[in-house]
Amino acid sequence: xxxxxxxxxxxxxxxxxxxxxxxxxxxxxxxxxxxxxxxxxxxxxxxxxxxxxxxxxxxxxxxxxxxxxxxxxxxxxxxxxxxxxxxxxxxxxxxxxxxxxxxxxxxxxxxxxxxxxxxxxxxxxxxxxxxxxxxxxxxxxxxxxxxxxxxxxxxxxxxxxxxxxxxxxxxxxxxxxxxxxxxxxxxxxxxxxxxxxxxxxxxxxxxxxxxxxxxxxxxxxxxxxxxxxxxxxxxxxxxxxxxxxxxxxxxxxxxxxxxx
Numbered sequence: 001x002x003x004x005x006x007x008x009x010x011x012x013x014x015x016x017x018x019x020x021x022x023x024x025x026x027x028x029x030x031x032x033x034x035x036x037x038x039x040x041x042x043x044x045x046x047x048x049x050x051x052x053x054x055x056x057x058x059x060x061x062x063x064x065x066x067x068x069x070x071x072x073x074x075x076x077x078x079x080x081x082x083x084x085x086x087x088x089x090x091x092x093x094x095x096x097x098x099x100x101x102x103x104x105x106x107x108x109x110x111x112x113x114x115x116x117x118x119x120x121x122x123x124x125x126x127x128x129x130x131x132x133x134x135x136x137x138x139x140x141x142x143x144x145x146x147x148x149x150x151x152x153x154x155x156x157x158x159x160x161x162x163x164x165x166x167x168x169x170x171x172x173x174x175x176x177x178x179x180x181x182x183x184x185x186x187x188x189x190x191x192x193x194x195x196x197x198x199x200x201x202x203x204x205x206x207x208x209x210x211x212x213x214x215x216x217x218x219x220x221x222x223x224x225x226x227x228x229x230x231x232x233x234x235x236x237x238x239x240x241x242x243x244x245x246x247x248x249x250x251x252x253x254x255x256x257x258x259x260x
Contacts, residue, residue: 001080001144001239005030008076010069012036012059012126013086015043017201018151021228022083022235024050029236034072034079036065036086036126059086059122065129078137080146082130083235087151088118094164107164115165120172123150127180127191135187142242143188149238150176150193152248157195158257170195174248181246190245192238197252200225220254 001007009026013019014035027033027050036057037043047054053075057068072079092107127148134146152173159167174193181191198204198215204225207215216224234251238244 001140001147001242003029003031003236003239005032007081008032008034008072008079009081009083010034010036010072010079010130011083011085012057013084013151015039015046015054017085017203018196018199018228018231019083019085020046021232022085023047023052025229025232025236026081026083027052031081032076034068034076036068036072057086059126060088060118062125065125069129069133073133078133079130080134080137080140081149081239082127082146083149083151084123084126085151086126087122089115089166089169091162091166092164093162112165116169116172119166119169120176123173123176127176131180131184131187131189134189139188144190144242145188147190147239148180148192149235150191152193152195154195154197154250154252154255154257156248157250160257161260177248178246185245190238190242192244192246193248194231194234194238195248195250195252196226196231197250197255198225199231200227218255218258219252222253224253226251226253 009031011019011023014023015037023033023035033052035043035047035054040056043054055068055071058064090111095106098105137145139145150173153170155163155167156170156174177191177193
């Protein structure tokens with residue numbers, strides 16, 4: 001698919017990190033970009049900087065996501081590109097010890113369910129609602145109508161201690177890709193996922209320098225954190241290259257995560 005001003009895109013989590021870099025990269029190619037995020041101040045700032053649109057959207061709410069797509073489509077037309085980066089998560093070991101009492105405690109089922117909702121269910125929600133809109137578009141070359149990129153993680157394949165919810169939810173995101181691509185093949189809508197490794201997002205930027213040095217050293221090559229614009233570059237390639245379909249691709253500097 002040609003990336004130009006004829007395209008509209010929605011990027012969830014576009015106010016910061018990987019989503020922001022992707023929104024900026026798409027806008028630099030002339031694409032009309034709508035950013036879905038909860039951070040109104042930062043989201044509006046990024047949207048203004050790229051000439052895009054900010055829409056406050058809670059990916060945990062079906063009604064909020066539906067309303068967000070309606071607002072974005074009223075402004076830019078039906079999106080042909082969706083990049084879903086937003087997520088909600090909770091951490092914890094399956095069974096661990098209370099630091100104060102020494103008693104064994106279990107990661108609550110409610111917390112696990114929250115992470116599944118915030119990562120896996122939200123990915124299905126956003127992707128399926130986008131695909132429903134894309135289905136109405138006129139086909140382009142090869143009958144293509146749109147492309148959906150989900151964000152998984154290397155934790156989908158080698159999650160660490162304390163990532164029981166995150167790892168299994170991200171594995172579920174990978175599991176969405178092929179059946180969804182097959183479900184949508186007759187509509188000309190492609191579906192892929194990116195599994196980023198350790199990336200230099202604002203969240204990691206708050207870590208102590210010593211910890212960051214250790215993270216850099218843990219990457220085989222190049223020995224540094226991934227750059228958000230490298231994630232964005234792959235997201236754009238998924239749009240450009242119409243033979244990318246049904247794929248979950250690691251982007252990680254060859255890292256394989258240790259248990260802890």
